[in-house]
Amino acid sequence: MKALLILLLAFLAVAGNVYAQQHASSFKVIPLGVKGGLDEGNLSAYMLAVEGTEQYVCLDAGTVYDGIQKAVDNGLFKQPAIAVLKNSIKGYLISHPHLDHVAGLIMNSPADTAKNIYGTTATINALQKHYFSWESWANFGDAGEKPMLKKYHYVTLGPQVSTALGNTGMSVKAFTLSHSTPYESTAFLINSSENYLLYLGDTGADTVEHSTNLNVLWQAVSPLIKAGQLKAIFIEVSFDNEQPEKLLFGHLTPRLLMSEMSRLAGLCAVENLQKVPVVITHVKPSERGDALIRQELQNENNLRLKLVFPKQAELLQF
Amino acid sequence: MKALLILLLAFLAVAGNVYAQQHASSFKVIPLGVKGGLDEGNLSAYMLAVEGTEQYVCLDAGTVYDGIQKAVDNGLFKQPAIAVLKNSIKGYLISHPHLDHVAGLIMNSPADTAKNIYGTTATINALQKHYFSWESWANFGDAGEKPMLKKYHYVTLGPQVSTALGNTGMSVKAFTLSHSTPYESTAFLINSSENYLLYLGDTGADTVEHSTNLNVLWQAVSPLIKAGQLKAIFIEVSFDNEQPEKLLFGHLTPRLLMSEMSRLAGLCAVENLQKVPVVITHVKPSERGDALIRQELQNENNLRLKLVFPKQAELLQF
Numbered sequence: 001m002k003a004l005l006i007l008l009l010a011f012l013a014v015a016g017n018v019y020a021q022q023h024a025s026s027f028k029v030i031p032l033g034v035k036g037g038l039d040e041g042n043l044s045a046y047m048l049a050v051e052g053t054e055q056y057v058c059l060d061a062g063t064v065y066d067g068i069q070k071a072v073d074n075g076l077f078k079q080p081a082i083a084v085l086k087n088s089i090k091g092y093l094i095s096h097p098h099l100d101h102v103a104g105l106i107m108n109s110p111a112d113t114a115k116n117i118y119g120t121t122a123t124i125n126a127l128q129k130h131y132f133s134w135e136s137w138a139n140f141g142d143a144g145e146k147p148m149l150k151k152y153h154y155v156t157l158g159p160q161v162s163t164a165l166g167n168t169g170m171s172v173k174a175f176t177l178s179h180s181t182p183y184e185s186t187a188f189l190i191n192s193s194e195n196y197l198l199y200l201g202d203t204g205a206d207t208v209e210h211s212t213n214l215n216v217l218w219q220a221v222s223p224l225i226k227a228g229q230l231k232a233i234f235i236e237v238s239f240d241n242e243q244p245e246k247l248l249f250g251h252l253t254p255r256l257l258m259s260e261m262s263r264l265a266g267l268c269a270v271e272n273l274q275k276v277p278v279v280i281t282h283v284k285p286s287e288r289g290d291a292l293i294r295q296e297l298q299n300e301n302n303l304r305l306k307l308v309f310p311k312q313a314e315l316l317q318f
Numbered sequence: 319m320k321a322l323l324i325l326l327l328a329f330l331a332v333a334g335n336v337y338a339q340q341h342a343s344s345f346k347v348i349p350l351g352v353k354g355g356l357d358e359g360n361l362s363a364y365m366l367a368v369e370g371t372e373q374y375v376c377l378d379a380g381t382v383y384d385g386i387q388k389a390v391d392n393g394l395f396k397q398p399a400i401a402v403l404k405n406s407i408k409g410y411l412i413s414h415p416h417l418d419h420v421a422g423l424i425m426n427s428p429a430d431t432a433k434n435i436y437g438t439t440a441t442i443n444a445l446q447k448h449y450f451s452w453e454s455w456a457n458f459g460d461a462g463e464k465p466m467l468k469k470y471h472y473v474t475l476g477p478q479v480s481t482a483l484g485n486t487g488m489s490v491k492a493f494t495l496s497h498s499t500p501y502e503s504t505a506f507l508i509n510s511s512e513n514y515l516l517y518l519g520d521t522g523a524d525t526v527e528h529s530t531n532l533n534v535l536w537q538a539v540s541p542l543i544k545a546g547q548l549k550a551i552f553i554e555v556s557f558d559n560e561q562p563e564k565l566l567f568g569h570l571t572p573r574l575l576m577s578e579m580s581r582l583a584g585l586c587a588v589e590n591l592q593k594v595p596v597v598i599t600h601v602k603p604s605e606r607g608d609a610l611i612r613q614e615l616q617n618e619n620n621l622r623l624k625l626v627f628p629k630q631a632e633l634l635q636f
Contacts (some may be wrong), residue, residue: 038383038400038429040422065356082605083354103421104358111356111603130448134501137417138567180468183452249456262592285429287400 025051025197025317026231027258029279030076031310032058032067036100036202036251038236041066042312043100044282046199046234047089048170051317052194055168057118058092058099058235059188059199064104070229070313082111090167091116091155095177095201097126097186106131109140109151116166117141118155120174120186127154160220161181162191175217177201178209180250187217196224197318202282205256208245214260222267225276231318236282240292250284254296261303272304275316279308326376343369343635344513344549346445347597348394350376350385354418354520354569354600356554359384360630361418362600365407365516366488366551368510369378373486375436376410377506377517377552381630382422388631408485409434413495413519414503415444423448425459434484435459436473436505438492445472459484461537478538480509486561495519497582505535514542515636517552519557520600526563531592540585543594549636550626552601558610569600572614576632579621580590588621597626 006044015183032045043062043173069081077084085108092105094117103134106115109132113240130143131137132152135139140151157163158173164171170192177200179185187203198221206214225232238251259279265273310316342487350363361380367373387399396404403426404408410423412435423435427450435445446462449455450470460468475481475492482489488510495518497503503519516539524532542548556569570578575598599610615625628634 038426039359039387040361040381040425041357041384043358045423045475050325069357080605082603099421099424099449099452103417103425106417107358107421116501126453130402130451130550131417133448134416136448279546285400287398 026192027051027190027197027318028073028318029125029197029232029310030056030067030073031312031314031316032104033063034281034283034312036236036284037100038285041233043103045101045104046281046310048190048197048199050169053169054088055090056088057165057168057170058089058105060101061092061105062100064089064108065309066148067312076313076315085111086113089115089130091118091165093165093172093188094119094123094186095189095199096179097123097130097189098202101201102127102131104136108195109137112140112151114151114153116159117152118163118165118172120176120184121156122184123186125154125158126152126252140172142241144180159188165190174305175220176213177203178206178211178213178250179203179223180248181209181211182210183250185250189221194229195224196221196230197232197234198230200236202236202238202250204248204250204254205252207259207262208248208256209250215263217310218258218264218267220299225264225268228275230276232277232279234279234281237280237293237297238282238284240286240288241296242288245272249298251284254300257297258300258303261305265303274306277306277308279310279316281310326536331375333361344510345369345508345515345636347515347628347634347636348374348385348389349630349632350389350422350632351381352599352601352628352630354554354602356603358421361421363387363419363422364599364628366508366515366517368487371487372598373408374407375483375486375508376407376423377593378419378519379410379423380411380418382407384422384425385630392631394631394633395434403424403429404431405432409436409483411483411490411506411517412441412445412504413506413517414497414501415448416520417439419519420445420449424455427455430458430469432469432471434473435470435474436481436483436490438477438494438502439474441504442474443473445533475504484510490542491543493538494531495521495535496524496529496531496568497521498566499527499529503568507539514539514548515550515552517555520568521554521570522566522568523570523578524589525577526566526574527568533581536578536582536585538580543582543586546590546593548594550595550597550634552597552599555598555611555615558601558604558606559614560606569602572618575615576618577620579623583621592624593621594628595624595626597634599628625629 175187177185382398
């Protein structure tokens with residue numbers, strides 16, 4: 001009986017190990033802010049690193065310090081918040097220049113260390129023109145209005161060109177998104193060895209935006225989904241289904257998200273898409289209540305996707 | 319004996335009433351954010367109303383929603399945060415266009431109601447050019463880039479001209495401040511019947527800025543201090559005394575504040591200035607610790623001023 005028990009424990013240990021290896025996470029994400037408006041201390045920003053490393057990039061930067069401080073309070077970092085800001089974030093990827101995606105980067109710049117800011121030409125031009133412009137903030141960049149303090153080096157991302165993310169073991173490809181035509185936003189496809197993670201900035205649906213941008217993106221990532229290499233999709237749902245189409249301002253609703261996911265499932269097969277966690281970002285606080293969006297997403301989840309609702313300063317692993 | 323007790327109680331009641339009338343507060347202030355950087359959920363913004371009313375102006379607007387939510391949590395408002403934003407704030411006074419003084423206003427604009435934004439020509443121009451500019455945010459103003467959504471009406475404040483603050487029973491005079499020459503900031507002298515409150519945006523010391531702006535302001539308010547009509551001074555101390563002069567960027571230290579207060583005391587007599595609460599704003603979080611600034615202020619308070627250290631969402635009455 002005792003021998004049987006030992007054998008059983010040994011089997012469980014081996015099986016557990018095999019399971020852990022098969023399901024070892026590739027990326028870790030610490031959301032510094034998850035909301036799409038109003039709450040200044042909780043706006044879009046996601047620290048992303050290869051699992052087992054402490055070299056993060058920050059995907060958008062709406063809220064930085066406040067999120068780091070809460071992550072420190074939650075035990076995710078052992079250093080003080082300012083040290084995490086300085087040492088653990090190696091660069092910023094900015095999807096578009098709306099204030100709720102850049103405010104934390106701008107306002108933390110005096111305390112920050114030298115690092116790269118990655119974005120499309122349009123994003124980097126707007127950062128120089130509107131934020132690091134002396135009238136609104138000291139110019140901590142290495143381009144734009146003089147004098148330039150040159151703490152941040154701008155790295156322009158060409159469309160769908162792979163660019164190394166310095167000191168992180170990751171690289172990125174940028175895809176254009178429509179965010180209330182003619183304004184654009186960006187999706188970042190992050191790569192580390194055989195693993196990928198997709199982060200979309202604000203985006204409207206192709207049908208509403210009269211665009212093919214999401215279709216192009218779905219075509220590009222569907223082979224990765226089929227191959228089991230895409231570990232997560234971060235995508236926005238800003239408004240509930242009651243929001244009139246003409247007041248969407250380049251954003252998605254639960255219905256529009258599910259319609260886009262159906263198109264993606266059509267390219268990669270639904271059983272493959274079901275394995276990819278879909279992380280819902282940028283929910284806008286509203287008088288109808290944030291919970292409504294979550295409810296609508298669950299009601300309309302006929303594809304049985306793995307929906308994830310991120311929380312500020314709570315670790316995600318993919 | 320019983321008659322004596324009743325007489326004593328009656329005397330105390332009358333005396334208490336007289337004291338309350340003499341010391342009845344004129345203004346109430348709810349700090350929505352008190353810090354001078356980093357912490358995105360706690361940046362300069364102060365709701366101000368005449369005591370007994372609920373018609374506030376917001377002095378600067380670094381953090382708005384997050385501060386209102388905390389004030390609701392503290393029982394200062396009975397309505398939900400969005401309703402307070404919409405109904406209780408009747409206008410915004412912006413001292414200068416640096417992001418940590420306007421981020422809350424910009425980001426809350428989609429949920430806000432129609433109201434006035436008050437500022438100098440330089441401030442209003444920068445709001446139009448850099449924030450409500452479509453590239454960085456939808457234009458909710460009634461001037462600047464087209465299309466204009468016209469939720470906010472800009473009211474330009476001429477130097478030292480009295481301007482009514484609509485629907486609040488208050489008026490304002492603006493005074494120019496130096497904030498790292500050539501950049502300017504503004505002091506607001508708020509008036510309601512015989513009572514005044516002075517709020518300074520970011521400012522350097524006249525000696526460091528090679529300016530006479532603070533001298534002009536002290537000359538203007540010293541008669542009000544002598545007359546007991548100035549109920550409070552809100553003034554910044556961003557850095558501790560160790561900060562090198564060339565890295566002050568148009569801000570004050572405890573030593574520089576006390577030097578300016580000595581000049582003011584010279585104009586109005588120190589015993590009059592001692593009656594005016596001096597509210598310390600815009601302390602920048604630093605690795606040396608925010609407590610250091612407080613300690614230095616207390617150490618250098620030879621004038622024995624009534625220093626007040628505001629806390630987010632905690633009511634002040636003057």
